[in-house]
Amino acid sequence: MYEIKGKTAVVTGSGRGIGREIAIKLAKQGAHVVVNVKKRVDDGNETLKMVNEYSDGIMVQADVSTRKGCIDLAEKTVESFGKVHILVNNAGIGIGMPFLDMDDELINKIISTNLMSNIYCSQEFGKIMEDNGSIVMMASLAGIKPMAMLSLYGMTKAAIIKMSEYLAIELAQRHIRVNSIAPSVVKTKMGESLIDFMNITEEEYEKRYTLTGKIIMPEEISDAALFLIRSESITGQTMVIDSGQSITGGFSH
Numbered sequence: 001m002y003e004i005k006g007k008t009a010v011v012t013g014s015g016r017g018i019g020r021e022i023a024i025k026l027a028k029q030g031a032h033v034v035v036n037v038k039k040r041v042d043d044g045n046e047t048l049k050m051v052n053e054y055s056d057g058i059m060v061q062a063d064v065s066t067r068k069g070c071i072d073l074a075e076k077t078v079e080s081f082g083k084v085h086i087l088v089n090n091a092g093i094g095i096g097m098p099f100l101d102m103d104d105e106l107i108n109k110i111i112s113t114n115l116m117s118n119i120y121c122s123q124e125f126g127k128i129m130e131d132n133g134s135i136v137m138m139a140s141l142a143g144i145k146p147m148a149m150l151s152l153y154g155m156t157k158a159a160i161i162k163m164s165e166y167l168a169i170e171l172a173q174r175h176i177r178v179n180s181i182a183p184s185v186v187k188t189k190m191g192e193s194l195i196d197f198m199n200i201t202e203e204e205y206e207k208r209y210t211l212t213g214k215i216i217m218p219e220e221i222s223d224a225a226l227f228l229i230r231s232e233s234i235t236g237q238t239m240v241i242d243s244g245q246s247i248t249g250g251f252s253h
């Protein structure tokens with residue numbers, strides 16, 4: 001079992017939602033945690049406060065959809081903690097819209113935030129990570145099963161799933177394990193806006209679309225991230241956490 005205590009972990013987009021839960025859980029295990037936000041510094045500081053209850057951390061404001069943002073994040077991590085062992089590529093945006101209506105600005109925003117961030121950060125951190133580390137990326141069920149109005153989002157998440165397989169092969173010699181997590185709707189700001197977008201209530205979503213009768217909580221995703229980081233025998237895999245949605249047809253219509 002990979003020991004998290006004393007290691008340095010970076011969680012992109014950890015000002016709220018799933019990223020915040022992962023940051024706190026890593027801190028509870030004794031990791032030095034680098035919290036990252038794009039612009040909501042207050043959110044980042046709030047996460048940092050929670051992290052510092054259990055371990056020590058720093059907060060770095062950096063836009064990981066850019067190469068420069070990922071370089072800054074890597075430099076500040078090394079400045080503060082010297083080494084880096086764990087990277088969680090979590091930052092993302094979910095925007096639903098018919099494919100034919102998307103303009104270039106929106107297309108670039110979705111691709112840079114959801115996909116380029118994973119490419120840039122995996123490169124910048126991959127170069128400096130200690131051997132025997134771990135990378136976890138947030139994909140989505142939309143990257144496996146098509147979901148209405150989420151075409152470009154789903155395409156970026158499908159690419160992340162493939163990226164975790166390719167990186168698992170390339171980084172295997174250094175014993176760096178690379179995996180992704182593919183959830184369906186999780187109760188965060190993003191998940192709530194998706195349910196609003198579907199024009200149904202949370203209860204209706206739970207009843208109509210899940211086998212479990214309940215929406216996924218962010219803590220369940222952070223448990224999965226921790227499991228993947230700790231396991232020394234899982235690499236190149238995608239863990240689906242979807243309340244049974246994928247076997248019932250998802251919401252493709």
Ligand SMILES: NC(=O)c1ccc[n+]([C@@H]2O[C@H](COP(=O)([O-])OP(=O)(O)OC[C@H]3O[C@@H](n4cnc5c(N)ncnc54)[C@H](OP(=O)(O)O)[C@@H]3O)[C@@H](O)[C@H]2O)c1
Nearest residue numbers: 013015017018038039040064065091092185186188190191
């Ligand atoms: N919630 C779901 O239903 C669901 C389902 C499947 C997959 N996911 C994936 O899980 C991940 C986390 O989702 P979430 O639900 O926790 O989302 P969320 O509540 O919207 O939080 C996203 C976080 O990412 C940050 N972020 C966005 N763009 C960034 C950038 N360019 N640089 C740095 N930080 C950035 C945001 O910070 P700022 O506020 O400062 O911009 C925010 O703190 C995403 O990759 C998402 O696609 C979510």
